[in-house]
Amino acid sequence: MSFITFGEIMLRLTPEKHKMKINSCKSFNVDYAGSESNVASSLGVLGNDVAFVTKLPENQLGDAAISSLRWYGINTNAIVRGGNRIGTYFIEQGTSIRPSKVIYDRKNSSLSEIKDNEFNWEEILKNRTWIFLSGITPVLSSQCAKETIKVAEIARKMGVKVAFDMNYRRSLWKQPSDARIIFDKIFNNTNLLFGNANVLKDVYNISPEGDNKHDQTLNAMETASQKFGIDKIAFTIRDHVSASHNKLSGVFLSESKYYTSNTIEVSIADRFGTGDAFAAGLLHGVNKEWNDQKAVDFATAAFALKHTVLGDQHTSSEEEIFSIMEGNISGHVLR
Amino acid sequence: MSFITFGEIMLRLTPEKHKMKINSCKSFNVDYAGSESNVASSLGVLGNDVAFVTKLPENQLGDAAISSLRWYGINTNAIVRGGNRIGTYFIEQGTSIRPSKVIYDRKNSSLSEIKDNEFNWEEILKNRTWIFLSGITPVLSSQCAKETIKVAEIARKMGVKVAFDMNYRRSLWKQPSDARIIFDKIFNNTNLLFGNANVLKDVYNISPEGDNKHDQTLNAMETASQKFGIDKIAFTIRDHVSASHNKLSGVFLSESKYYTSNTIEVSIADRFGTGDAFAAGLLHGVNKEWNDQKAVDFATAAFALKHTVLGDQHTSSEEEIFSIMEGNISGHVLR
Amino acid sequence: MSFITFGEIMLRLTPEKHKMKINSCKSFNVDYAGSESNVASSLGVLGNDVAFVTKLPENQLGDAAISSLRWYGINTNAIVRGGNRIGTYFIEQGTSIRPSKVIYDRKNSSLSEIKDNEFNWEEILKNRTWIFLSGITPVLSSQCAKETIKVAEIARKMGVKVAFDMNYRRSLWKQPSDARIIFDKIFNNTNLLFGNANVLKDVYNISPEGDNKHDQTLNAMETASQKFGIDKIAFTIRDHVSASHNKLSGVFLSESKYYTSNTIEVSIADRFGTGDAFAAGLLHGVNKEWNDQKAVDFATAAFALKHTVLGDQHTSSEEEIFSIMEGNISGHVLR
């Protein structure tokens, strides 16, 4: 019973002094992250057997990225080395009304320039239970798109379940229809879909009815389930109390029933990787064969808790997430 | 007119980058702290003559701990040197719904392994007005428990007043009854008791009636006063607006009357040492013979202000605390 | 079409670990700032041709201050070198109810000790459109007061428009009447006045009527316009939701009409330099000949956004400020 995630891990550079902008900063904190590796690190910290697949250059930065994955207990044996460079991104952490900003410098990265047949998927997927894919990988290059579609097909054939997070980034796609064409092919082999109502609107122009975000989200999930023929879907909901305070919840559609978590209000320290924490939390619960309500409650607690941890990685333990799930959200000191 | 506090000062290690967890941190900030030394440092910063008594190992860490006490103007002459190690604790600073966490590594510390008669209390207490003790010291070892009970008795005999903060830490005691047996002996010589309604519930299973925290706290204090025969009691009250925002107040029972402070709402930067700041504030006021209302108002202003200062120590001056007490709580810049 | 600002740039030292007090800090962040240079740096970042005029000592600190101005694209050719020292100030960043504190150590600075005729104003002001002055410079020394009054006169004669921010600092002036005498002389040549209702109360004892801060501010502006004979006035309004959360707006009186911006609620990271960001924003808009409503909306968006950036400088681009102005204030990540 184990997980694979596939995608790009990048060098992440963030101004050392928080609340400082890139245009006046003199020191960057260094991390290695990306949506798919974030899901892997979260699964690793939760104690799962998990491997990450990517391609990285044969230099010290590639070495360090691999070391960082190992730190979280991720198996890195299937990572291919070569190519020209590690994809890089710069983060300017926002606060209150000031948005966080991302500068991507990921073109010509080793993963984006893969050729056919660099990964031996039959070997990699052997004895795996789940593979996690995201909608970011296909936008990197046409070969990356083909590879993502291909690995989903192979997985389905081998009996490995496919989880797919749409993770639609407007700035990376030329137009929504480009994403639609690829997503539709992946949906054919998707067992579990992650996303939120905004993404459905952006990519498929689905504007669900409903008086509030919760009702709109359920309607969006219903539409998606029918349109894409996927019967397990998990969506997050975010309500804005203010720019620094959000109310968060999650909904899980499973075997035609909707399971909604409690709503948790957080003061936001870091929005990055919160969706990845939700996906990892749900996969963890589903893999442990928890009942659906427990799975979405756990995923939502992980989603909320990640907002309080700096960085892409969610390093909270299962015990810590359970505690939030049980309502210990007043922030008292634990001794 | 001067103070003594007695207890364990520990090496305090905290991830340098705030909002980072211990399991991924690469640098710790260094401080030396503990409930009783925090009370001492606060009293020192407020300009009082104060000494701290403990036992520390004969190495550079023991040297640094002593130097840190001197920084705040604390007399360290009565500190005994020897033993094997300095007690250590690691703090993971929480934020919003994420709780702060403490890993204690304090076993076999120099203080916990004291033998009989290492401290010459008659000498140490000479010409002192108050000694501050806490419920943490007795749990360190049976000799530490004996020493705490003994020093309270000697103090009473020498006319030195005893202030005692129950500071009950669930994780350190095997069972509440262990604490009860020791606390009851200390109460016999206690002039001034610090705590809150939760502690009374935890240790003595006292669940006071009342529609709100304020009423419950008054009832708890009334019960404690009668049950323990202590006529000066000061309790803190904490109401949760949210995980990051608390409303704080204090109540002082003195000569059978209850004095309640205003309520101050704070956005929390650091919960550690806030109770110690309250105790130091009240002792400062009582020692200055302020009227009881002023004493509890000052203590509560100190309690609230400490929530905005990182670290265990409360380094605000009397003037700064007065300003909060006078209602200057809008955070405008002082030039 | 270009700007000049004139005043003192100081060495700004701030404890490196935020939320740490000066009395226990071991490392200071270094910056160079001051109200007038903050206006210049903001104008520079917004892409304007701007120069800053001051006097700085002939040592590495003076060199670094000049380099820091150049960083923001400010022309430093008119800066005079000489004198004894750079003015210095220490900032203790507050949070929640704890106020920020400033220790000024600016006596005997190079600017404060200028003699007559050190600046060749006719040369400096040639081909400039606006000069920005503030009420801080005249308090530095009697020669600085004379110089400020003189440069305003020369500017008026040369057709360079004068913007003046009262920036009244209670701790620097002996008594309000000292400021009044000087301000009145500057008003004679002022085209655009910056301030807020509190300053008018402090300096001129003007207590405007009104049920709320907005109405009081309009009335204060009306009084000021008539009393001082200035027809362009821009004031900021600050309402306190709590110590950490303020509601901010701006009002611009221009050609006898009042233009009020939307109100923006922020969680405060740094109050320093926010008024300077407002002034720079308004000057930028006026200089671009935007309509008055757009100018005040832009200035208020800059004012609000600056509250989320650490440090005196406001380094947001025009595009970033426009985005806030257009209502993108939920803090979503921009990729």
Next chain:
Amino acid sequence: MSFITFGEIMLRLTPEKHKMKINSCKSFNVDYAGSESNVASSLGVLGNDVAFVTKLPENQLGDAAISSLRWYGINTNAIVRGGNRIGTYFIEQGTSIRPSKVIYDRKNSSLSEIKDNEFNWEEILKNRTWIFLSGITPVLSSQCAKETIKVAEIARKMGVKVAFDMNYRRSLWKQPSDARIIFDKIFNNTNLLFGNANVLKDVYNISPEGDNKHDQTLNAMETASQKFGIDKIAFTIRDHVSASHNKLSGVFLSESKYYTSNTIEVSIADRFGTGDAFAAGLLHGVNKEWNDQKAVDFATAAFALKHTVLGDQHTSSEEEIFSIMEGNISGHVLR
């Protein structure tokens, strides 16, 4: 073909500002290290299959120590969790004539308090080629001594070769004879012995003749080989040009022949872990079946190069060590 190392990994705390002493430091860098894990990390970085065996507490510090091992590609599956605390040490980095200092706080660590049969050695050693042990582990507790002797016996029986580094620490042993009794038992199953002439003098009072360090070292190795019946021995030699500059070499006795490396002069940045780098380098070469001269040349190049890297870990790649071995020691920039 793979390695096991067994011993204690500790929390290593070092003043952040280099050349600062512990008694005035305010921030510690965090690492996890120990002689046996250093050998493992070096083998891991060199691309070997290597596992580390120890016992660590079930808390975030234990988690972080394990994560740090994984960073270097070390298999951590055989690590037992439990016990009370992680052993800790504090390092004061010396420079020039000032010696580095170590404060050990490792009593009652999880490894030192192991009971019988916590490790399933037959399982752990299966399919391994080499196990590396050191003379530090037996001094931790009598069970640790028994465990070290036992694992050497089991290894020998299973055909796993035993490498043993005497690593005699005067401050940890009560008297040399305590070490002798244990070392003699380990020697019975030792295939490859690491050390230097000083250690033989300290533990066995062997004072070899010779005009220089090189000759003395060869004579010491000859004596050791005959006395202990070990036919593979590798010793380091250190000559002092000055306190900051040492001349380094290595000698390998194999099949009755002595292979001496070149001498490399280094300016010393960090002496810690240099012996461990030598041991890892030699094991790497022997395991790759390089000829003996190449093995000792590689080990010595690794030994020398480690003096220029801060921290316990030697993270140089095989290619980097080869380059030093080939005489590229002028420090030119590699682009």
Next chain:
Amino acid sequence: MSFITFGEIMLRLTPEKHKMKINSCKSFNVDYAGSESNVASSLGVLGNDVAFVTKLPENQLGDAAISSLRWYGINTNAIVRGGNRIGTYFIEQGTSIRPSKVIYDRKNSSLSEIKDNEFNWEEILKNRTWIFLSGITPVLSSQCAKETIKVAEIARKMGVKVAFDMNYRRSLWKQPSDARIIFDKIFNNTNLLFGNANVLKDVYNISPEGDNKHDQTLNAMETASQKFGIDKIAFTIRDHVSASHNKLSGVFLSESKYYTSNTIEVSIADRFGTGDAFAAGLLHGVNKEWNDQKAVDFATAAFALKHTVLGDQHTSSEEEIFSIMEGNISGHVLR
């Protein structure tokens, strides 16, 4: 009388903790540098009128690179904005025998992807005295090679003198003959050539005779002067006392005479940018019309002094370099 330099300025990332390797580092210091901008910054710090020409992306990193140039007083008006990314490089600072390492990630940088006619050279070169070019720019792309050759031709026609530093980087060129073809074209318009004997050997396979580095360097310069028809040539000489200590000198061929500086021994803190400091020093002297001996003495003092300053930039003032030149090299404190 003023300077232009043209080339690529890159984002330079260096592990924050010195003597730490990239594969285990968690924080990078941020700077913006490159051979040609280093020459510009040094000329700027020395008080010259200097402009830098390049192309940078329209994002915060491009903004920050420009700001960093302004910090040193460099005119940035001719910098073109656009393209995809800023070239990036990672530095691992060596020490003693450990070499510094550079990872270049500069492909597809904005400058490397320039098209024809992006720079208006006639405008840019107007009223300039010198343009500095280097052998790095032509290797970036074929258009960059064309642009470098072209600007040298235009300069010659406009009467702007051309200084050219061969700066041959083996790892960037496919084969020496590629460089030769381009260099030969630039030599046609070169007034002043920078380099050293090693570069002549690498590119032109010129192995000068001579018993020592000094004689070999003079012979190499003689050959170069005749072969390339350049009559002003300045070469550096580096002799290795040890890996950390070098003896440095410079030779200037001018009007058929050779001027050799004194030899200065340094302990090396940072080799980067030392050649650039030499070039800037010589250009500064030549531009000031110092006699040739003084020019080479100044350049060599700058060359030596740069070895003691961390980072690419040489920020020493003229006065500081004069002091070294006058023999104040014992390192006494200047108060």
Next chain:
Amino acid sequence: MSFITFGEIMLRLTPEKHKMKINSCKSFNVDYAGSESNVASSLGVLGNDVAFVTKLPENQLGDAAISSLRWYGINTNAIVRGGNRIGTYFIEQGTSIRPSKVIYDRKNSSLSEIKDNEFNWEEILKNRTWIFLSGITPVLSSQCAKETIKVAEIARKMGVKVAFDMNYRRSLWKQPSDARIIFDKIFNNTNLLFGNANVLKDVYNISPEGDNKHDQTLNAMETASQKFGIDKIAFTIRDHVSASHNKLSGVFLSESKYYTSNTIEVSIADRFGTGDAFAAGLLHGVNKEWNDQKAVDFATAAFALKHTVLGDQHTSSEEEIFSIMEGNISGHVLR
């Protein structure tokens, strides 16, 4: 048996990243130091009863300076509070041939502006054995000169011995004769004089004969002893192996005999405060009534060891200095 030192303690600011220059630095390390407080801190760390006398402003910087003194165990009760500012200095740490630089910004400091009779010397000197004064204090203001002369006289009358370190700073005195006039008055009451041959040359134009620095120093001491009538003199000797490596020794003239220490070669990390470490070491030995040879050996070991510790303060313990004195100067790790 105890010590007093009197002088100015200043805010000391140093670029955080070592080997960085002030003109490009963004963060300063904070310390509080000065020659006389350095002697006090060293005496405190060595376990002596020591007090420091100065005047400091009534603000957080004054508070922090006092706290820093307490850290080292210095009694601060006699410090007067008031005046305008704390003297400040900026240090640019040199390395190899690059000199360290100091920017003083100490004018108008609280101590420099003292009036008559601010210190109650009879009270302060009661029961003290030694007072340490330096030649820096008299140059601060004419009242500071008077105060230094006066305190020496009072001390002599009260039987408190006077130690005086000439500490002549060329940049602070207008001309040597100004110093001579004051020094001569202090010499009348001096029991022990510190200095070196260079200072005698600078102030009194005494150029002693001798073939080497050692002989010249003895001759200089002989002249000084006769000319000033002081019979205890201790001088340091510094020989330059290179800019980074010095050979250090000390000479003590006592009861007409000269005691010369061994010579110790060091690689220099920080020259600041080394003379102060020598003075403190000698005073410590004299006060302990060690024989004269032991006293100068200890002082020289302290002098040499301080060169390896960053910062003004010498925080080595007596045991650490003894170890250097006993010849343990190879820099081996102490465990």
